[in-house]
Amino acid sequence: MDITGHSVEKIDDKTGILLGDRYEFTLDIQVPQDDDLYRENGLYIRVIFAVDGHEGRIAQYHFYEKTTDKSLDFALEEDEEALIINYCKQQVEMGK
Numbered sequence: 001m002d003i004t005g006h007s008v009e010k011i012d013d014k015t016g017i018l019l020g021d022r023y024e025f026t027l028d029i030q031v032p033q034d035d036d037l038y039r040e041n042g043l044y045i046r047v048i049f050a051v052d053g054h055e056g057r058i059a060q061y062h063f064y065e066k067t068t069d070k071s072l073d074f075a076l077e078e079d080e081e082a083l084i085i086n087y088c089k090q091q092v093e094m095g096k
Contacts, residue, residue: 001037001080003087004028008095011048020052022059025088028066037074042066049088056089 011022025047031037048060058081063072076084 001035001083002030003083004030006087006091008088008091018050020050021092023049023051023088023092025049025091027084027087037063037072039065039072041068043072045084047084047088049085049092051089051092056085056092058085058088 005028007026009024011024013022025045027045027047029043029045031043037043042065044064044066046062046064047058050057050059058076061076061084063074064070065072
């Protein structure tokens, strides 16, 4: 899986209940044609990324087909999760 682009928006917690900051990332991804995730129309992942201090984690994610916005029921593999965490963390740090 390769991340080819993204958009990000900081989520404003008006309640003050959540610790740290939350960001909603939309990650454009490419996967090989022989991957179960592959879709001819392309894919994106919507990720809620939580940052508390210097630690970042994926709080929630969903895969979607690009042209239909249809939700796909797939789980991230361990290496894919690490890739996304590192990518999101770098983007958050660059935005500060």
